[in-house]
Amino acid sequence: MATMDNLNIIVPIKEVPDIEKVNFDREEGRIDRSSASTEPNPFDLNALEEAVKMKEEIGGTVTVISMGPPQAEDTLKDAIARGADNAILLTDKGFAGSDTWATSYTLASAIKKIGNYDFIICGEKTVDGDTGQVGPEIAEILDIPHVAYVNETIERDEQGIVVETEVWSRTYKKELKFPGLMTVTKDVNEPRLPSVNDKLQAKNAEIETWGLDDLLDIGDEKHFGIKGSPTGVVNIEVPKEKGRESKIFEGPNAVKKLIEEIKSDIGGI
Amino acid sequence: MAYDEEEAEGVWIYCEQEKGELHPVSYELLNKGRELADDLDTELTALLLTPDGDDAQELIYRGADHVYLLEHDSFNYPNENPFRENIVKLIEEDKPEIFLMGATHFGRSLAPRVAAALETGLTADCTGLKIDGDEFVQIRPAFTGNILAHISTDRCPKMSTVRYKEFEEFERDTSRDGEIVKKEPVAYSGENVSILEEMIEEEVNIQEAEIVVSAGRGLRDPQDFEMIEKLCSEVGGKVGSSRPLVDEGWISRNHQVGYSGNRVKPNLYIACGISGAPQHLAGMKDSEIIVAINTDPSAPIFDHADYGIVGDLYEVVPDLIKQLKEE
Numbered sequence: 001m002a003t004m005d006n007l008n009i010i011v012p013i014k015e016v017p018d019i020e021k022v023n024f025d026r027e028e029g030r031i032d033r034s035s036a037s038t039e040p041n042p043f044d045l046n047a048l049e050e051a052v053k054m055k056e057e058i059g060g061t062v063t064v065i066s067m068g069p070p071q072a073e074d075t076l077k078d079a080i081a082r083g084a085d086n087a088i089l090l091t092d093k094g095f096a097g098s099d100t101w102a103t104s105y106t107l108a109s110a111i112k113k114i115g116n117y118d119f120i121i122c123g124e125k126t127v128d129g130d131t132g133q134v135g136p137e138i139a140e141i142l143d144i145p146h147v148a149y150v151n152e153t154i155e156r157d158e159q160g161i162v163v164e165t166e167v168w169s170r171t172y173k174k175e176l177k178f179p180g181l182m183t184v185t186k187d188v189n190e191p192r193l194p195s196v197n198d199k200l201q202a203k204n205a206e207i208e209t210w211g212l213d214d215l216l217d218i219g220d221e222k223h224f225g226i227k228g229s230p231t232g233v234v235n236i237e238v239p240k241e242k243g244r245e246s247k248i249f250e251g252p253n254a255v256k257k258l259i260e261e262i263k264s265d266i267g268g269i
Numbered sequence: 270m271a272y273d274e275e276e277a278e279g280v281w282i283y284c285e286q287e288k289g290e291l292h293p294v295s296y297e298l299l300n301k302g303r304e305l306a307d308d309l310d311t312e313l314t315a316l317l318l319t320p321d322g323d324d325a326q327e328l329i330y331r332g333a334d335h336v337y338l339l340e341h342d343s344f345n346y347p348n349e350n351p352f353r354e355n356i357v358k359l360i361e362e363d364k365p366e367i368f369l370m371g372a373t374h375f376g377r378s379l380a381p382r383v384a385a386a387l388e389t390g391l392t393a394d395c396t397g398l399k400i401d402g403d404e405f406v407q408i409r410p411a412f413t414g415n416i417l418a419h420i421s422t423d424r425c426p427k428m429s430t431v432r433y434k435e436f437e438e439f440e441r442d443t444s445r446d447g448e449i450v451k452k453e454p455v456a457y458s459g460e461n462v463s464i465l466e467e468m469i470e471e472e473v474n475i476q477e478a479e480i481v482v483s484a485g486r487g488l489r490d491p492q493d494f495e496m497i498e499k500l501c502s503e504v505g506g507k508v509g510s511s512r513p514l515v516d517e518g519w520i521s522r523n524h525q526v527g528y529s530g531n532r533v534k535p536n537l538y539i540a541c542g543i544s545g546a547p548q549h550l551a552g553m554k555d556s557e558i559i560v561a562i563n564t565d566p567s568a569p570i571f572d573h574a575d576y577g578i579v580g581d582l583y584e585v586v587p588d589l590i591k592q593l594k595e596e
Contacts, residue, residue: 130393239416
């Protein structure tokens with residue numbers, strides 16, 4: 001699919017709440033998202049970094065796509081500041097309530113519409129959804145191979161990539177021929193920080209926006225949004241954390257007292 | 270393609286194996302699957318795709334009514350597509366209502382391909398599964414483990430991956446009867462992923478450990494892991510680490526405890542010089558007893574610990590080793 005110097009890399013990115021600042025109301029069992037600012041999903045930054053490194057090494061274009069509310073534009077601009085060339089925002093009321101299948105279907109439809117893709121790189125999971133399913137599901141819908149949980153890339157060229165992944169109780173060195181998809185862990189690289197200049201320039205970057213209507217020449221309407229989602233949340237529980245005593249020992253006998261307590265709890269160590 | 274509940278029957282589980290050896294999560298799935306099948310008054314079928322089917326009878330002893338055994342050399346390697354091809358075919362032929370897989374790296378990579386091929390729902394990393402009335406309810410943590418979501422699926426098969434060590438294993442019962450059905454595997458030829466090398470990692474298995482002693486930023490030098498190891502051998506535990514020390518290259522990834530590392534649930538977790546960032550807590554907060562050693566009395570780890578000592582790990586840990594030796 002690729003011609004020389006024209007590798008097309010696509011990185012799906014999700015805007016997520018800053019988990020450390022989200023207020024979890026344990027009494028009411030609610031999540032108060034308004035308490036937290038949003039940021040690009042941290043794992044997706046590793047995916048983007050891998051894409052940009054690849055572009056710098058062998059040439060090509062990096063396109064980031066995100067499904068989310070209109071304000072997710074900020075996350076895409078941040079991605080441009082970090083080295084992406086193009087950005088597409090998928091935003092529409094008709095996408096709301098998507099589960100992993102509908103999300104994967106929507107992203108895969110957009111990727112088909114972009115066309116001419118060689119390589120798709122995803123983060124291993126998102127910090128809010130925690131599923132890690134969207135990458136492999138996109139690969140299945142596009143009917144391309146994938147390698148999951150990549151923690152090192154070893155060689156890459158226009159035809160494919162050699163990676164290391166931990167699966168079963170071993171480490172496997174695998175070669176993936178394009179077109180293909182990989183999901184990366186945080187170990188794969190250290191994402192760069194965008195410079196102030198890059199950030200300023202990215203502010204004026206143009207973000208293409210696609211809605212449901214733009215994808216209906218590719219996808220089937222019945223698979224989008226909440227109606228297209230096989231799974232639904234019936235209830236949310238914010239579990240109380242296991243109550244811990246937080247007994248602090250001090251002074252010269254602290255260690256001795258600690259050993260005694262542990263022994264009486266678990267019957268000796 | 271997915272199908273309606275009226276057409277669906279039975280609970281299925283996928284038994285993960287590596288080179289013919291079963292992963293213990295399979296016994297836990299058999300136990301949970303047995304319970305669900307009994308509640309639905311239906312039967313439990315175990316899928317075993319393996320290079321070597323010696324364990325098929327064992328699956329009957331561990332709760333299965335039927336074992337579908339597919340033997341093929343391609344199942345020697347963790348490439349998803351040959352597995353996907355065969356599992357999808359079996360599901361389309363028999364139309365089970367529920368299909369469970371272990372939430373291992375392999376399971377979490379293979380299950381989404383199967384679910385997407387069938388255009389059905391998949392609930393990731395479940396920690397609870399139950400039949401409520403006639404509804405199959407899947408319970409899973411989200412938001413980095415801060416909430417539990419209850420999920421239902423509106424078409425079949427209803428698929429979930431299930432977290433390892435969340436359920437008890439089915440107790441072996443050699444008086445159980447069941448049938449082993451040998452199925453002819455279909456060969457998958459479209460593979461665009463090749464395995465160039467297979468490396469056996471240093472065995473750490475920190476997830477299996479009963480006691481874990483972890484070090485964090487309070488450790489000043491990679492050499493000082495020796496001290497942590499000494500404490501480990503004194504208490505019969507395994508060495509853990511917070512993410513920063515792994516990033517520094519002081520210790521291998523297999524030892525990392527946390528949201529992006531290993532999740533552990535030992536009887537005793539000793540955190541030495543670890544402040545208690547949410548990412549670390551997500552990997553160890555379910556431990557039975559948590560002990561924190563930290564110089565900073567306001568470190569968040571103390572709020573999540575049963576016992577704590579405010580002090581320098583370089584004094585407390587050697588003292589602990591000495592006193593344990595004396596006993």
